[in-house]
Amino acid sequence: MGDSQYSFSLTTFSPSGKLVQIEHALTAVGSGQTSLGIKAANGVVIATEKKLPSILVDEASVQKIQCLTPNIGVVYSGMGPDFRVLVRKSRKQAEQYHRLYKEPIPVTQLVRETAAVMQEFTQSGGVRPFGVSLLVAGYDDNGPQLYQVDPSGSYFSWKASAMGKNVSNAKTFLEKRYTDDMELDDAVHTAILTLKEGFEGQISGKNIEIGIIGTDKKFRVLTPAEIDDYLAEVE
Amino acid sequence: MLANKGVNPPSFRKTGTTIVGLIFQDGVILGADTRATEGPIVCDKNCEKIHYMAPNIYCCGAGTAADTEAVTDMVSSQLQLHRYHTGRESRVVTALTLLKRHLFNYQGYVSAALVLGGVDVTGPHLHTIYPHGSTDTLPFATMGSGSLAAMAVFESKYKEGLTRNEGIELVTEAICSGIFNDLGSGSNVDVCVITKGGKEYLRNHLQPNPRTYTSSKGYSFPKKTEVLLTKIIPLKEKVEIIEGGDAMEE
Numbered sequence: 001m002g003d004s005q006y007s008f009s010l011t012t013f014s015p016s017g018k019l020v021q022i023e024h025a026l027t028a029v030g031s032g033q034t035s036l037g038i039k040a041a042n043g044v045v046i047a048t049e050k051k052l053p054s055i056l057v058d059e060a061s062v063q064k065i066q067c068l069t070p071n072i073g074v075v076y077s078g079m080g081p082d083f084r085v086l087v088r089k090s091r092k093q094a095e096q097y098h099r100l101y102k103e104p105i106p107v108t109q110l111v112r113e114t115a116a117v118m119q120e121f122t123q124s125g126g127v128r129p130f131g132v133s134l135l136v137a138g139y140d141d142n143g144p145q146l147y148q149v150d151p152s153g154s155y156f157s158w159k160a161s162a163m164g165k166n167v168s169n170a171k172t173f174l175e176k177r178y179t180d181d182m183e184l185d186d187a188v189h190t191a192i193l194t195l196k197e198g199f200e201g202q203i204s205g206k207n208i209e210i211g212i213i214g215t216d217k218k219f220r221v222l223t224p225a226e227i228d229d230y231l232a233e234v235e
Numbered sequence: 236m237l238a239n240k241g242v243n244p245p246s247f248r249k250t251g252t253t254i255v256g257l258i259f260q261d262g263v264i265l266g267a268d269t270r271a272t273e274g275p276i277v278c279d280k281n282c283e284k285i286h287y288m289a290p291n292i293y294c295c296g297a298g299t300a301a302d303t304e305a306v307t308d309m310v311s312s313q314l315q316l317h318r319y320h321t322g323r324e325s326r327v328v329t330a331l332t333l334l335k336r337h338l339f340n341y342q343g344y345v346s347a348a349l350v351l352g353g354v355d356v357t358g359p360h361l362h363t364i365y366p367h368g369s370t371d372t373l374p375f376a377t378m379g380s381g382s383l384a385a386m387a388v389f390e391s392k393y394k395e396g397l398t399r400n401e402g403i404e405l406v407t408e409a410i411c412s413g414i415f416n417d418l419g420s421g422s423n424v425d426v427c428v429i430t431k432g433g434k435e436y437l438r439n440h441l442q443p444n445p446r447t448y449t450s451s452k453g454y455s456f457p458k459k460t461e462v463l464l465t466k467i468i469p470l471k472e473k474v475e476i477i478e479g480g481d482a483m484e485e
Contacts (some may be wrong), residue, residue: 030399067319099312 010128017025022122025151028131032077034198035064035096036162036170037135038191039146043184043214044137046075047053048204049164049199051207054109065221069094071139072107073211073219077164078151086130090114107138111147111155119153125134133163139217166198173197184214192227192234204228253381253421254284254295255409256350257393258374259402262359262430263352266406268381268414269439270421277421281439285427289314289325291434292353293427294334297379298366299346306347310334327360328355331370339368348378354429381413381420387433388412399428407441412441 010021035048048064065075066087072094076083093113097105114134121127129151136147148163149155160178162170173194182190188210196203205224213219223229253270256265271279286294286307292314296303310333314325331351338345349364363376375393377385388409397405403426413420424441427434 088320091316095312095316099308 004136011123011125019122019152025129025131026133029133029151030079030165030167032079032132032164034162034164034170034195035075035077035135036160036174036191036194037075037137037146037148038160038174038178038182038187039137039144039158040182040184040187041180042144043139043187043212044144044146045184045187045191045210045212046073046137047074047188047195047208047210048075048077049195050207052207058081058171059206063209063221064208067219067221068110068136069098069104069219070139071213071217071219072110072136073138073221074134074136075131075209075211076134079130082132083134086114086117086132086134089117104140106140106142107136107145107147108142110138111136111149115149115153115155117153118149118151122152134156135161135163137211137213137219139213139215139219144213162194169198184212188212188230189234192203192230196234203208203231205231206230251381251417252284252297252375252379253385253410253413253417253420254297254350254379255385255389255406255413256295256352256361256375257376257389257397257402257406258352258359258361259397259399261399262354262428263361264399264402264406265293265295265350265352265427266308267425268282268410268420269423269425270414270419271300271387272419280422283425283438285425285436287311288330288351289318289353289399291324291355291429292327292330292351293429293434293436294330294352295350295378297348297350300347302347303349306334306337306345309348310337324355325353326355326357327351329361331362331364332359334364335368335370338364338366343367350376350378352429354431359429377409377413379413381410381419382411384416385409403437403440411441411443 014020031071033049033051037044037046038179039109046065049063050060052062067073068090090110094105097109118130122129134149136149138145144156147155148158148161160174162174177190195208205227208227210222210227211219212222251270252268254262254267265285267284269281271275271282284295286296288294288307288311294307296307310330313333314330318325334349338347343366346366348366351364352361361373361374361376363371375389377389392405406426407424410424422434422444424437426437426440
């Protein structure tokens with residue numbers, strides 16, 4: 001591949017017009033654990049696999065789905081440490097916006113600012129792009145919203161999306177199952193079924209994580225017990 | 236220098252103020268008056284001096300109103316970020332340390348005297364913070380120009396293990412003492428009760444200074460400037476008129 005000669009430096013375009021490092025970052029994302037998000041008529045649900053490297057790991061200490069503001073949550077596929085850095089920056093930006101305008105930050109604004117940070121790391125010296133894609137779920141005055149942000153810094157609004165290992169199967173499944181007038185509960189069931197599709201082993205409340213936000217505009221992560229209840233409904 | 240010629244710089248808005256706090260058996264009660272002054276003038280008859288820091292921590296502010304607002308707002312923001320990162324409820328000592336470090340950095344130029352109170356996992360806490368950055372930890376505290384009047388009430392009537400109603404009554408009495416005996420304090424009493432279960436912000440809990448006399452007929456003011464004398468002088472007769480020509484050099 002002629003491109004490989006140009007893959008050493010992030011800030012150099014290859015002859016085909018690609019930035020190879022970003023392609024590699026997307027590959028890193030593609031080998032991460034599956035995560036997905038679904039926008040319902042009255043809320044948004046995001047979910048991810050939580051496969052721990054060993055049974056000895058205390059799974060209660062790992063939380064992949066994080067809250068950015070009371071009404072915006074986020075999940076990722078890719079490198080966990082990179083995710084932590086982005087979450088920290090996004091929270092600070094949301095708080096700064098709130099300090100300045102005395103208004104909770106709209107979802108689009110937060111996504112835009114996070115994407116701007118990710119883009120910065122594709123055009124600066126001595127740094128590498130983030131190895132994560134984010135799914136941002138929020139509920140503000142414009143209703144429920146779901147955005148995907150890529151390592152390049154581009155972002156899209158989705159009705160339903162998936163990322164990570166099982167992305168093509170998951171997206172096909174979602175395309176078949178998605179309806180515009182879905183309720184939040186239906187969306188949770190669909191999310192669970194989608195995760196189940198590519199899941200190796202027994203699915204339970206301990207090895208998946210689900211976050212929801214409804215018309216109350218409060219993002220929260222479901223407890224393992226609540227997830228088990230949903231799983232029982234799905235069976 | 237200008238003061239010699241009788242021109243004084245504008246005085247900034249201070250909160251004059253009586254602010255108090257006390258610890259009772261279930262938590263902390265904070266109280267404040269609601270008068271804001273600009274020198275000798277009352278510029279706000281019902282301002283809010285009890286500021287939100289965290290769901291379980293509130294802070295009363297005396298001194299320059301802009302300073303107390305800005306500093307409590309900033310620390311409240313920092314506490315929110317800290318809560319996200321730690322996943323835990325904020326502690327009063329955290330707010331205390333963030334405030335005192337900031338005030339010390341500015342060597343007293345940030346003129347904010349605060350009474351900080353809240354309930355966290357380690358129990359109820361009450362602190363006073365001075366503009367230069369020193370702090371005290373007390374079971375009952377007062378700050379502001381009315382602090383002596385309020386402290387007199389506390390010193391004679393405070394005891395440990397007060398109930399909620401006794402506490403609110405004592406706080407109200409102390410603030411009223413400031414309102415009526417201190418010129419820098421006045422208007423209404425605000426109270427905030429914080430316990431382990433939650434908080435109750437009693438805005439204008441007591442209004443001992445209502446506007447009592449308003450004329451039902453309304454007030455009639457003269458409708459325009461009074462005309463005392465009418466004298467018309469046609470200026471053409473008084474002044475030399477140059478027709479045309481360049482009126483002014485460019």
